[in-house]
Amino acid sequence: MARFNPILVLSAVTLVALAGCGDNQASTAPTTPSPVPPATTTTTTTTTTGSEKPVSTASYPELMSVVTSTKAAVETGDFVKAKTEFDKFETSWDKVEDGIKAKEPKNYEAVEETTEKLTDELKKAQPSKDIVLAQLQSLEKTIASIPKSSM
Numbered sequence: 001m002a003r004f005n006p007i008l009v010l011s012a013v014t015l016v017a018l019a020g021c022g023d024n025q026a027s028t029a030p031t032t033p034s035p036v037p038p039a040t041t042t043t044t045t046t047t048t049t050g051s052e053k054p055v056s057t058a059s060y061p062e063l064m065s066v067v068t069s070t071k072a073a074v075e076t077g078d079f080v081k082a083k084t085e086f087d088k089f090e091t092s093w094d095k096v097e098d099g100i101k102a103k104e105p106k107n108y109e110a111v112e113e114t115t116e117k118l119t120d121e122l123k124k125a126q127p128s129k130d131i132v133l134a135q136l137q138s139l140e141k142t143i144a145s146i147p148k149s150s151m
Contacts, residue, residue: 062092063143071136074129082132083122089115100146107146114139 066089073082093111101108118135121127 060092060096060143060146060148063089063096064140066092067136067140067143071133071140074132074136077129079122079127079132082127086118086122104146107142110142111139114142 066085070082070085073079073085093115097108100111114135118132118139121131121135
């Protein structure tokens with residue numbers, strides 16, 4: 001009878017431990033998303049403006065974040081903030097452009113051209129909201145079409 005108690009206790013502890021391993025849903029606490037997800041994120045976010053198709057932000061979240069924040073500023077008519085936000089694009093682009101240029105030259109050129117047009121328009125005293133939004137939408141679609149493996 002003395003040997004039965006340690007075995008029973010060990011079995012009970014093992015059973016409790018195993019039961020805890022399989023129930024990860026109850027222990028997962030909700031977290032608030034960071035404003036700019038890290039470059040290694042695997043989550044997919046989509047954005048839409050009006051009737052366009054959703055655009056994936058999974059491949060280049062940092063670039064897409066800049067485009068989204070710039071677009072939000074333009075939509076409110078705050079072109080000073082829009083220019084400040086879009087100035088961050090070059091820093092993010094520098095991190096990935098060489099890989100994209102090597103493997104996706106057409107997309108690379110499209111991003112470069114659109115970035116130049118956007119920069120020029122945002123430098124104007126009275127930028128055109130429609131032109132800037134159209135260029136941002138074009139940039140967003142181009143970035144979303146670049147495979148992640150191009151980095």
